[in-house]
Amino acid sequence: MTEISRRRLLQTGAVTAASLPFLRALPAHAQSSDVMVAVNGQTINSLDLHRTGTNRPSYQVAINCYDRLVSFGTKPSMGGGLEFDYSKVEPELAESWSVSDDGLVLTFILRDATFQDGSPVTAADVKWSFDRAVSLGGFPAVQMKAGGFTSPEQFVAIDDKTFQITLDAPSKLAIPDLAVPIPFVINSKVAMANATEEDPWATEYLHLNTIGSGAYKVARWSPGEQLVYERNDDWASGPLPAYKRVVIREVPSAATRRAVIERGDAQVSFNIPSKDALELSEMMEVNSTPIANCINCIGLNTKFEPFQDPDVRKAVAYAIPYEAIFQTAAYGRGAPLWGEETERSDIAWPRKTGYMEDLDKAKEHLAKSGFADGFEVPFSISLNQLDWMEPTALLIQESLAKIGITVTIDKIAGADWRTASLVEKRLAFHLEGFGGWLDTPDYYFFWAYKDGHLFNSSNYRNEEIETLVDVTLPMEVDHPDYEPNVKRMLEIALEDLPRIPLWQPALNVALNGATDYEFWFHRQLDVRPIKPA
Amino acid sequence: MSTAAPQSFVSHVSYVLRQNPVTMIAFAMLGALIICAVFGPSLVPYDPLASSDQILQPPNASHWFGTDHLGRDVFSRVIVATRLDMVISIGAVALSFVAGSILGCIAGYWGGWFDSIISRGLDMIMAFPLFVLAMGIVAALGNTVENVIYATAVINTPFYARVVRAEVNIRRDAGFVQAAKLAGNSDLRVVALHIFPNALPPMMVQVSLNMGWAVLNAAGLSFIGLGVRPPTPEWGIMVAEGANYIISGEWWLAVFPGLWLMLAVFTFNLLGDGLRDMVDPRQRR
Amino acid sequence: MLKIRDLCVQFETRNGRVDAVRGISLDLARGETLGIVGESGSGKSVTAFSMLRILDEGGEIASGSLTYGGIDLAQADDAAMNDIRGREISMIFQNPRAALNPIRKIGHQIEDVLRQHAQATAQDARDKAIAALEEVEIKDAAARYHAYPFELSGGMCQRVVIALALACHPQLLIADEPTTGLDVTTQKTVMDLIQALARSRKMGVILITHDLGLAGSYCDQLVVMKDGEIVEKGKPDALARTATHGYTKRLLAATPHKGKKLHELVFDGTAHPILAQGDVLLSVQDVTKTYAGKSGPVHALRGISFDLHKGGCLGLVGESGSGKSTVSSIIARLQDASTGEVKYAGSSLFDVPAAKFAKDPRRSKIQMVFQDASDSLNPRHNAAQCIEEPLRHLGGLGRRGRQDRVNEIAGLVGLPTSLLSRLPHQLSGGQKARVGIARALAVEPELLILDEPTAALDVSIQAIVLNLLADLRRRLNLTYLFVSHDLAVVQMLCDNVVVMRTGQIEEVGPTTDVLASPHSVYTQQLLDAMPTPMS
């Protein structure tokens, strides 16, 4: 029992039940300043991002232990602290790069950098790593395809310091897609030494070891328990991180995580529920950055007959208690998406939908629709995202009952949720929280509004949207047709309303005894910039 | 031998109560629970499902147990939840009692092949980690109240079967069983009407234990998110959700449902001895 | 040595205070053997327990004194009592196997007592324990030292209990029903052992028993107790002649012994002529029964044959393990025989398997009365329901018809209708036996199998029940198969007798002939073990 808390206890006298909550946070325990403890609710299941079955939380290993050619810059964030700036691309492993006039050939000059085992980083390593990223399939291959990188032939190592990519067609997403976690550079010499016939890309070896040139390397990993990073002192691609050792501890119970960050036994608590974020913000630094290009919305499945009727969809949109939901489910963290869009530009996305809670209008629309006397529908929510989905669903259930639509809430377990909502797309009425990595409206529409695409869980099909998205996606932002196309896309989406946006969720991170946290689009913890407070 | 006339059932029950104060309290609490279960919804001051803007109010004059994260009155939800939890515990226990008794009687009385097959089957259920079995059933068939009851019933059956098997086995060759055979009873009647009723006293203790356990099991399932479907109020879910709010200071969300749950499970456990005395003929004077 | 002056003992029970002992006075000189005789509930055991102050819950000595060697045991504090128990006064109990710690070697149990009273140090405790075992004539005591109670026979266990009690050479030994539950032959050897040890050590002995015959032949002084009071005192042979108290006389009469007639058991009993016997009702032909035991087949019956005439009463005598109960349950069709044949009134009983016999029309013809009444009555059914049970399946009567039949039968067996609504544990031993008999007679059987019907009863009640059975046989023209281990009872009731030993028949013949001149040595042994009339 540290000296400080004992004295504080004596001063306050016996703790009575009535005064339970008042003992607020205490200064961080006297930790050695070069070690940081971060607690996280999710479990890391592999050190190799390209491996089949690697889950999303494991991406942080690729971010913290490996370098990429380029990275995004940072800008001040609306919710405090810094966040990534999609518009600024900065050098990381590549000192400089040039794009040919027709936008097809990208040439990168590498900086003098060494891998963690001391051997120099060469263009050959970059080529091998890129070939691996496109050949192992699964999510990595799909993400590379979004940037136009599909086959190893596109990648050529001119000499030790120059690396060249040739595209099939020019695309504004090419360069940004090199800043996502997937194309990280691996020490190909060590990898090939551990490869075998059935495992040419050394997935087994990379699954348990990190052989990159990044800021940290994984010193110890006990799956389901904790992961320990050791700093790579001769990291060349950016400012040397402040902490020598970083411990990522997996703590499933939110209550325990909260207790630990309040007591200061952990310096960073990643992705905490909104309620904790609101209450902790009074006593420590809490960053609640609205997640770029990400919307919590209601999915109205066109396979469910009533939702084919636009009036019914509008009736539902007017019957949603937006304000109550935003306060109860998000505790005001993140950006509201209902009511009139005033201050932002025409093609800013996510944007306010123009709908607000107006029961009379809702009843009016329902009367006009073919289902005047209402109907019954099951409302599905995911077990893994209960903290925001459950309160939202309960409030929607209650308000829809007022206009005659009776709703029963159905909780679905993790594995089944993805199959039902995204693959089979059989959930009539459900909640959805997709966020695109690349921060452009057309990228969001590519995933969520095109027929048959994964996150289009409403089975929405609109011919004009189909063509518009295909045309606009590769188009440069400053292209004359770009803005009108996007504006048209937004108009259709807000008129047809297959998905009713509620609010732009925030990623809440609490820091007690640490600072300079940066929010990144991949929504994982980047420990490199963090410094002791 | 005291020659007082044998007491009727009612006077015997009152006798058992007087003799053991703890059982008396237990039955009083049981009465209270039943009243909450039957008249709950009409007794409570607020609609348990209606949310309001007073979110997370500590206990005050208007809301005796405070309000939860959706502004619903915790007191009303706790009272109304009694009915559902009683249904879960009584349902699960009744199912496992019947199934366990039938299996136990067959294994205990006929023995031989029946006994080894049934015993191995029971071992299998016992070998299964109870929680995973319950989760498996609820996850596979959906988290409706019926599935929670079936899952709990399946887990409890071995307890009853073992008790019945032992009791039937000892009495298989007792004098009164042979006398019953002499009186022309078929094996089935002998087991059902003569042997089984005598196995009731030890079963009663098991019933009381399992009723408490059934509610706890539902609470456990809710904690992992597989319990009863929202927004129906149920102690298990309320404690499970409330538990995350303790650290942040809103202790009343979990403490009051937890307290009520404890009282109910407490009552069930204490009932055990009282029930056994009532059912045991030897206790009558 | 021991002086007890008007001792009163009271028990705190659910329905108020009960006076178990109401002011008794006793004296015991050194080396003298005193017998306390009384039936269950007479307070004899309570007196014994109060001497060592080990009364059960709620019991306490209300008044009176127990002076032993100058100390008043009633007032002595616990520490003093602890020294006396085992060193000065010690006690042995009824069923020996239960009286020993089942999971501790007998040698160690004796050592515990020795070390407790500082009679032995750790080193020589072992030798002293073996010496104690040898004193009670246990062969190769050193090996037996390591045995566990369940590995020994009943008689052997009792010897160990005696060794335990006498290990510290006490002055006074209290023996509470030491031989009940043991086989007749072993009873005799144990009692002789106690008598020899008492004489050799000049030790006072208090023998507590319900068996007047046993007390008579082993005690110097006798005391008869009833309902917590001493009703008679005196020397055994004097007592037989000069019994003053009515209760003692009834007790003397009711104790069966060699040559006693049935009607002599009860004061106003009238002798009845031997009944004429009809033709053969039951004939058992070469019946064998083998069980698949753990260590190989067990031959319970090795070929049994005998006949039973209508109206007759055949005695089946044998010690435990002789197979007499197996035969009776085969005849009652509760289990099947391995081989052989049983004919009942000409037709074979074995054509219908035991399990299906419940539906057979002859089911009501053969009924059975069980030995332990409390085990053979369903604890949840009151007396009326017990009797009515067979009627419900075999009687073919309506509800009213069954009701009258039950009352009629209750009257026949002398059971007051007021007791019919009682549960088994609310009835006395005698009343339960009557319910058992009434149940068997409810469906008017022809053959009644009586499996030791009175073994569990007190002597005086046994006398009444035996006479009731004889009377019923005559009035209802019944045929009896009387199974028992007690030759004295069989010789009073049965016309013919079959002596059985380890699954075979030792001897068959009319009771009078078998008693007068037994052919087999084994029957002779049984006869010698029978208590002789009080000289």
Add this chain to the structure above:
Amino acid sequence: MSQRARIIAARLLQAIPVIIGVVTITFVLTRALPGDPAVYFAGDAADEASIQQVRETLGLDKPLPQQFLIYVGDLVRGDWGDSLSTGQPVLSDLSRRLPASLELTLLALLLSCAIAIPLGVMAATKPGSWRDHLCRVAVTAGVSLPTFFTGILLIYIFYYLLDIAPSPLGRLDFLYIEPERVTGFYLIDTALAGDWETFGGAAKQLVLPAATMAIFTLAPIARMTRASMLQELSSDFIRTARAAGLKRRKVLLGYALRNALLPVVTTLGMVFSFALGANVLVEKVFAWPGIGSYAVDALVASDYAAVQGFVLAMALLFVALNLIIDLLYAVIDPRIGFEGG
């Protein structure tokens, strides 16, 4: 000893059908779980092709009976498959996590026996007294609360408010280095290595979770001890012992308690197998890397290999447990040994 070998043989023979039954039921149960693991593990933006590819690597595209035969074949060869949620072979997961759960459960049982048995004995010596009722009420209160509730309450009081207990972050604070793995039980491994400082650290971490589970398992043990003690105290050999003048303590502990232990041992067996399964909740609250939370996560993620591995391990544990109880029986009560079980 021949009869002891006979007990083991008999018990193992009985266990085989149970194991086979459990393996088949788990296989069917996992296949009945909703949700397709291939989709879950194919990752976020995976399209139909990559999902199919994952399905093939997992062998889920083959017909069920064939999958079952492959699974049993692997099982016999000792290959329990790889868990997708942790990316490790199931066997190595289990071998690392089982000791964590066992250490917690055993310590909890030790704690609860140390409290429950004396309570039971005391209640038996004075049945019906206020002390008997008090003990019954207290013990029943313990079992009436869900474990996760007690766990969080203990954290709140001892860690959050009084700061007595260490931070509930798994088995060992990161300040200490994990002991070199001999048995997987931290307490034993650190003791063997003589590293008393880490031993202290591990012990401190164990206190709260073990207490939570001990509170939950008090009732059955105390109730059984009281019942069997009452029965033994009323038996004849106790009266013989008292008549022989043995001291009260010797009679109570040496004679009565020794005999009363038999049914208590059976109850312990049942409580242990029940506790091992039910400590899922405690593991969730105390971030304990035990076997329970591993199974729950696997179930939610429909990670077939992990679920089947877990259930098989628990079944084998159950069989081993029954075996140990039988042997304990034979040790305590010679009669059992003699009659060959």
